[in-house]
Amino acid sequence: MAIGATIHTFEIQLSDVDRGVYEQLSLKVAQHPSETLPFMVTRVLALCLEHEEGIAFGDGISGGDEPAVVARDLTGSLTAWIEVGAPEAERIHRGSMAADRAVVYTHRDPERVAGRWSGKRIHRAEDVRLVSFDPGFIDAVADAVARRTTMSVSVTEGTLYVEVNGTTLSTAVHERRAG
Numbered sequence: 001m002a003i004g005a006t007i008h009t010f011e012i013q014l015s016d017v018d019r020g021v022y023e024q025l026s027l028k029v030a031q032h033p034s035e036t037l038p039f040m041v042t043r044v045l046a047l048c049l050e051h052e053e054g055i056a057f058g059d060g061i062s063g064g065d066e067p068a069v070v071a072r073d074l075t076g077s078l079t080a081w082i083e084v085g086a087p088e089a090e091r092i093h094r095g096s097m098a099a100d101r102a103v104v105y106t107h108r109d110p111e112r113v114a115g116r117w118s119g120k121r122i123h124r125a126e127d128v129r130l131v132s133f134d135p136g137f138i139d140a141v142a143d144a145v146a147r148r149t150t151m152s153v154s155v156t157e158g159t160l161y162v163e164v165n166g167t168t169l170s171t172a173v174h175e176r177r178a179g
Contacts, residue, residue: 003033004033005030005031005032005033006030006031006033006147007028007029007030007031007147008028008029008030008031008040008145008146008147008148008149009026009027009028009029009147009148009149010025010026010027010028010029010044010149010150010151011024011025011026011149011150011151012024012025012026012027012044012048012150012151012152012153013151013152013153014048014051014153014154015152015153015154015155016048016049016051016153016154016155017154017155017156017157018155018156018157018158019155021051021052023051025047025048025051027044027047029043029044029057037142037145038107038138038139038142039084039085039107040142040145041107041138041141041142041145042084042085042105042106042107042138043057043068043069043084043105045105045138045141045153045160045162046068046069046082046084046103046105046131047069047082048153049105049131049153049155049160049173050069050071050080050082050103052071052079052080054071054072054073054074054079055069055070055071055080056069056070056071056072057069057070058070058082067081067082067083067084067087067091067095068082068083068084068085068105069082069084070082070099071099078098078099078100079099079100079101080099080100080101080102080103081095081096081098081099081101081102081103082102082103082104082105083095083102083103083104083105084104084105084106084107085104085106085107085108086106086108086112086113086116087104088116089116089117089120089121089122090120092104092117092122092128092178093120093121093122093123096122096123096124096125096127096128097123101127101129102124102127102128102129103128103129103130103131104128104129104130104131104178105131105132106130106131106132107132107133107138107139108132110130110132110174110176113130113132114130114176114178117178122178122179124179125177125178125179126177126178126179127177127179128177128178128179129175129176129177129178130175130176130177130178131173131174131175132174132175133160133171133172133173133174134171134172134174137169137171140167140169141162141164141169144164144165144166144167144169145164145165146165149164149165150164150165151163151164151165152164155173158172158173159171159172159173160172160173
């Protein structure tokens, strides 16, 4: 018998001062059996930090054709392809061709992630953002996550502040380009 996904419920107060985004989010997040908690936390933060109308979790791990997070306009056209982890260059290339913008959020060493793309073909690589956090930040957030989680996610002047189930953490949001 196959192991099913673990469902996590997140109540998130999002305040992205840098982009002028203020939302109350209620998310049910399925953690696939092969998905680590840090990967899932990065996926949730990617959705928060890229929040816009039409954003949603993609099929990701369970369905290989979509990224972890997608954004679509009112016509259903793909506007953002948002990967999590350390995707292959071919996948980013495909996403950059399919959407107006492509972004990768990683919970791993960003230098190693970007190093794997060196010399590989990525459509509009100079426009693809690679976003990472201070070492240990994602693990600390994952340690505080429960099946039912209350979070406050705030971004101001490039710093991310997260309060998760009573634990307060902060990190710089690091960004570089794929190309």
